[in-house]
Amino acid sequence: MAANLPEGVVKLLQRPVFAHVATLMKDGSPQVTPVWIDTDGQYVYINTAEGRIKPRNMRRDGRVAISVMDTARPYQDYALIRGRVVEITTEGAWEHIDKLSRKYNGRDYPRRPGEVRLKVKIQPLKVGGPAARA
Amino acid sequence: MAANLPEGVVKLLQRPVFAHVATLMKDGSPQVTPVWIDTDGQYVYINTAEGRIKPRNMRRDGRVAISVMDTARPYQDYALIRGRVVEITTEGAWEHIDKLSRKYNGRDYPRRPGEVRLKVKIQPLKVGGPAARA
Numbered sequence: 001m002a003a004n005l006p007e008g009v010v011k012l013l014q015r016p017v018f019a020h021v022a023t024l025m026k027d028g029s030p031q032v033t034p035v036w037i038d039t040d041g042q043y044v045y046i047n048t049a050e051g052r053i054k055p056r057n058m059r060r061d062g063r064v065a066i067s068v069m070d071t072a073r074p075y076q077d078y079a080l081i082r083g084r085v086v087e088i089t090t091e092g093a094w095e096h097i098d099k100l101s102r103k104y105n106g107r108d109y110p111r112r113p114g115e116v117r118l119k120v121k122i123q124p125l126k127v128g129g130p131a132a133r134a
Numbered sequence: 135m136a137a138n139l140p141e142g143v144v145k146l147l148q149r150p151v152f153a154h155v156a157t158l159m160k161d162g163s164p165q166v167t168p169v170w171i172d173t174d175g176q177y178v179y180i181n182t183a184e185g186r187i188k189p190r191n192m193r194r195d196g197r198v199a200i201s202v203m204d205t206a207r208p209y210q211d212y213a214l215i216r217g218r219v220v221e222i223t224t225e226g227a228w229e230h231i232d233k234l235s236r237k238y239n240g241r242d243y244p245r246r247p248g249e250v251r252l253k254v255k256i257q258p259l260k261v262g263g264p265a266a267r268a
Contacts, residue, residue, distance in 0.1 A: 018208060020154035020201040022164035030156035030164045032201040034212055067154040067166040071205045074152060078168055
């Protein structure tokens with residue numbers, strides 16, 4: 001069942017805060033890595049690169065969980081999202097990583113020879129944490 | 135196979151930085167929540183309370199993953215730990231949450247009627263991220 005993103009979570013995701021995304025390894029064990037994140041108000045988006053563990057895991061099993069926190073107000077400004085990957089695409093992936101890089105670091109993302117970027121679209125299924133109730 | 139905690143990760147975990155711990159739900163999907171964390175140099179410890187999702191998940195399946203970051207230097211000071219819960223105990227759990235609370239907030243943890251604290255001991259199995267190479 002798709003979940004709406006509460007306004008407080010949308011606002012949190014629009015700020016340059018780090019998200020920690022859990023995926024599932026082949027043996028079913030969890031893996032977590034920090035990522036940049038944004039949202040269109042309905043889906044959340046992260047960006048990764050071909051060859052990494054994350055896209056391999058997400059293609060095998062699209063179930064993910066995200067913990068996102070603004071450490072300036074760690075006990076108020078955090079949200080927990082459980083969701084499902086609905087798309088992994090190269091289309092628009094460089095534009096997307098540049099947009100994220102400008103949001104987090106104020107400049108375009110550095111080009112590395114041969115790097116294939118992937119834009120990952122995640123459907124939130126369950127959203128919680130204090131930012132969801134703000 | 136147990137993994138040693140590199141010195142850079144021990145130092146990171148000794149600072150009041152937030153960790154994001156992934157556990158597995160009954161259906162095998164991941165769940166992530168932010169936690170306080172510390173280490174004795176060999177194991178890592180978190181603290182939770184009876185009745186929450188996290189201890190229920192960890193008792194069913196002890197496989198966990200942790201992403202920990204100092205957002206003051208987000209691209210240098212983060213570590214990724216995959217591990218296994220080796221003990222969940224009430225013994226020393228209040229002393230432990232007070233110690234964590236003093237580390238993060240400078241004061242003992244507030245007492246709530248009926249709350250049962252749990253100290254969780256995690257054996258690192260795989261440790262990565264830039265702090266592991268620092």
